[in-house]
Every structure is written in structure tokens, then in C-alpha cells.
Amino acid sequence: MPSSRHLIGELESANLLGRGGAAFPVGRKWRAVAERASGRAVVLANGAEGEPLSLKDRTLMATRPHLVIDGALLAAEAVGAPDIIIYVGAKHRAAEAAIRGALAERSNQLRSRVRMMSAPDGYVAGEESAAVHFINAGDARPTTTPPRPFERGVDGRPTLVQNVESLAMAAQIARGIDANTGLVTVSGAVRKPGLQEIDLGWTFSDVAAAAGGLARPVQAVLLGGYFGAWAPVDEVWALPIAAPSLRARGFTLGCGVVHALSEDACGVDATARIMAYLASQSARQCGPCLFGLHAIGECVRRLAARSPQASDLDRLSRWSGQLAGRGACKHPDGAAGLLGSALSVFADDFAAHQQRRCLRRSTSHPASLQPVAAVA
Numbered sequence: 001m002p003s004s005r006h007l008i009g010e011l012e013s014a015n016l017l018g019r020g021g022a023a024f025p026v027g028r029k030w031r032a033v034a035e036r037a038s039g040r041a042v043v044l045a046n047g048a049e050g051e052p053l054s055l056k057d058r059t060l061m062a063t064r065p066h067l068v069i070d071g072a073l074l075a076a077e078a079v080g081a082p083d084i085i086i087y088v089g090a091k092h093r094a095a096e097a098a099i100r101g102a103l104a105e106r107s108n109q110l111r112s113r114v115r116m117m118s119a120p121d122g123y124v125a126g127e128e129s130a131a132v133h134f135i136n137a138g139d140a141r142p143t144t145t146p147p148r149p150f151e152r153g154v155d156g157r158p159t160l161v162q163n164v165e166s167l168a169m170a171a172q173i174a175r176g177i178d179a180n181t182g183l184v185t186v187s188g189a190v191r192k193p194g195l196q197e198i199d200l201g202w203t204f205s206d207v208a209a210a211a212g213g214l215a216r217p218v219q220a221v222l223l224g225g226y227f228g229a230w231a232p233v234d235e236v237w238a239l240p241i242a243a244p245s246l247r248a249r250g251f252t253l254g255c256g257v258v259h260a261l262s263e264d265a266c267g268v269d270a271t272a273r274i275m276a277y278l279a280s281q282s283a284r285q286c287g288p289c290l291f292g293l294h295a296i297g298e299c300v301r302r303l304a305a306r307s308p309q310a311s312d313l314d315r316l317s318r319w320s321g322q323l324a325g326r327g328a329c330k331h332p333d334g335a336a337g338l339l340g341s342a343l344s345v346f347a348d349d350f351a352a353h354q355q356r357r358c359l360r361r362s363t364s365h366p367a368s369l370q371p372v373a374a375v376a
């Protein structure tokens with residue numbers, strides 16, 4: 001096992017990227033916290049997993065709780081953290097039970113103080129400053145930045161917020177296992193929706209094959225979940241799924257979500273449902289997020305129902321470029337990105353809906369956008 005300082009170097013050379021959404025380099029984050037912590041940092045293992053199409057974090061915690069705890073302990077040692085908080089979505093009961101059980105099993109051997117906290121429901125509760133604010137003040141509301149959690153987080157101490165899969169991968173790297181695998185939740189028009197452990201060299205067609213193959217012809221893929229982007233299937237089918245290759249094409253795998261939309265399903269309808277959800281999840285403290293997302297949600301809803309107002313499509317195109325950077329957190333940015341991709345990938349469908357027509361056979365396919373069966 002490498003020393004904690006050496007481990008930071010190993011994470012950097014392995015180019016381990018965060019698995020919670022933003023794909024930020026893990027080693028660089030550990031180094032930044034270690035440099036300012038003076039032995040008083042906090043490690044916050046993020047297992048909130050509010051993304052409706054993801055179940056990787058809850059499954060990982062439920063099935064490999066010791067690996068997550070090992071990663072958190074290694075992180076604590078490397079950054080100088082006497083305290084670890086494992087932040088688990090309150091709905092993820094099996095995960096909570098497994099983490100609690102694993103902590104009890106090794107309570108005499110833990111080198112840091114480790115406690116588990118239930119994350120409240122909601123998409124935004126897993127955002128890092130919301131998680132910190134919840135722990136500090138009981139309210140999972142993102143706070144304006146700076147300071148970021150790595151500067152001043154839990155109890156005002158430098159806080160390393162790291163997704164639980166990222167921590168598990170760090171533990172694997174410490175054991176000499178390479179970081180070239182990842183967890184992906186596959187849903188939609190595949191034969192066997194669910195969690196897949198994939199090799200990052202795989203293409204999307206490999207991922208679909210691992211999920212039993214396509215159940216129906218597919219027109220588009222939602223990458224990265226509700227915070228991600230729609231991509232035409234032809235554009236990504238042969239593309240390697242690793243973050244750098246996706247980023248070069250303007251895509252991200254986010255928290256590892258791949259959702260296949262069948263050709264007979266309506267992209268306007270699917271997008272309307274996502275936007276309605278994202279609007280409902282605004283933490284309601286920034287005007288552009290609260291009012292902007294609501295107005296967009298209503299606009300897409302009218303279009304999906306084929307009862308639009310005269311300028312709904314023009315309005316959507318204008319608004320999709322105006323939301324990013326207008327909130328305290330990246331919630332509106334994620335929503336704007338998703339909407340922008342939908343307007344481009346489903347351009348013909350949106351134009352038809354503005355004319356009160358739908359080009360698809362089914363506007364609400366039963367498999368479309370249903371969260372995949374969860375373990376808890």
C-alpha cells in the first residue's frame with residue numbers, strides 16, 4: 001500500500017476523474033485540500049445520488065461498503081482529516097444499512113472518526129455546497145461561492161467532497177488495480193436495463209451489448225442523466241465512453257447514466273418530463289432558477305401536449321442560452337444544457353409540435369425515462 005502522499009501522486013498519474021458528475025481530477029482535489037488543511041480537514045463521501053436514472057452509488061454502498069469506507073479512510077489520511085462523514089440518500093435504505101453494518105464491524109480499527117448522515121430527498125441535496133450546508137445548518141441549500149467546500153466547508157474546515165464511487169476507485173488504485181473501469185446505469189430501450197461495470201475503453205455499442213442489446217431501434221441517447229445531454233445515436237455509437245473522448249465531442253457521462261430513447265418515443269415528451277422534474281427541484285432561492293426553470297418547464301409541457309402558444313419554440317431557443325451561470329449552483333446550467341441538446345437533437349420534433357403534430361408513433365413509451373429498478 002503506498003504512503004498517503006505517494007497515493008495522491010498515484011491518483012494523479014492514473015488520471016482518476018470524479019464519478020459524481022463533473023469528472024474533476026481526484027488527485028488534484030486531494031492535493032488542494034491537503035495543502036490547506038493542516039490536519040483539520042473533513043472528508044465528505046457523497047452518496048446522496050439524487051439523479052433519477054442512476055443507481056450506481058446506492059448499489060456500490062449496498063454491495064461493497066468496505067471498499068467505500070477504505071477509500072474514505074485513505075482520503076482522510078492523505079488530506080489530513082480526523083473526521084469522515086458518509087452522506088447517504090435517505091431513500092437508499094440497503095446502502096445505509098450496509099454502511100452502518102460495515103462501520104460497526106470495524107469500529108475498533110478506524111483511524112478517523114466516521115459517521116453516517118442521511119441526505120434529504122431532492123436533486124440538489126447532493127450538490128457539494130448543499131451537502132455542506134445541510135451538515136452545518138440542517139438545510140440542504142446550495143450556498144453562494146466562494147468559498148468552496150475545499151476552502152471552508154463542514155464546521156468551517158477544508159472539506160474534501162468526493163463521490164463514493166470515486167473513493168472506491170481510489171481504494172482500488174491503492175491496491176494496484178487500474179482505474180480503467182466504471183459503473184454505468186443503463187436504461188430505456190435495452191433488453192436488460194440496470195447497472196453495468198464497464199471498461200472505459202468500451203464504446204456505446206459495447207455498453208448496449210452488455211445491457212442485453214437494444215430492445216428496439218434507438219434514435220438518441222441521454223448521456224449523464226437529467227443534467228446531461230441528448231446525443232443522436234449515430235454520433236456516439238462507436239465512441240469510447242471514457243471522459244476525455246466524450247469531452248472532445250462536447251459530451252459528458254456525468255454520474256454514469258446512459259438512457260436509450262427508442263425511435264418511436266417522442267423526444268419532446270421525454271424532455272418535457274425531465275424539465276418538469278428539474279423545475280420542481282429548484283432550491284427556490286435564485287430568481288433565474290426558480291422562475292426561469294418554471295417558465296421553461298411550462299413551455300415544453302405545452303409543446304409536448306401539442307397545445308403551444310404561438311412563440312413557444314422561439315422562446316425556448318432564446319431561454320436555453322440565458323440560464324447558465326445565473327444561479328448560486330449549477331442546477332440551471334445543467335437544465336439549460338439538457339434543453340439546448342434537446343432543441344438540437346429533436347429539432348424536427350419540436351418544429352412539428354409547434355405545429356400541433358407529433359412525428360412519433362408513441363408519445364409516452366412505457367420504458368421511456370422510467371428510473372431503472374433500484375436495489376433500495
Ligand SMILES: Cc1cc2nc3c(=O)[nH]c(=O)nc-3n(C[C@H](O)[C@H](O)[C@H](O)COP(=O)(O)O)c2cc1C
Nearest residue numbers: 018019020021046048049050126127128162163166
Ligand atoms: C444539482 C447537483 C446535484 C448533485 N448531486 C450529486 C450527487 O447526488 N452525488 C454526487 O456525488 N455528486 C453530486 N453532484 C456533484 C457534487 O457537487 C460534487 O461535484 C461531487 O460530489 C464531487 O465528487 P467527485 O469529484 O468524486 O465527482 C451534484 C451537483 C449538482 C450541481
Ligand code: SF4
Nearest residue numbers: 283285286289327329
Ligand atoms: S441555482 Fe437553483 S438550485 Fe441552485 S441554489 Fe439557486 S435556486 Fe437553488
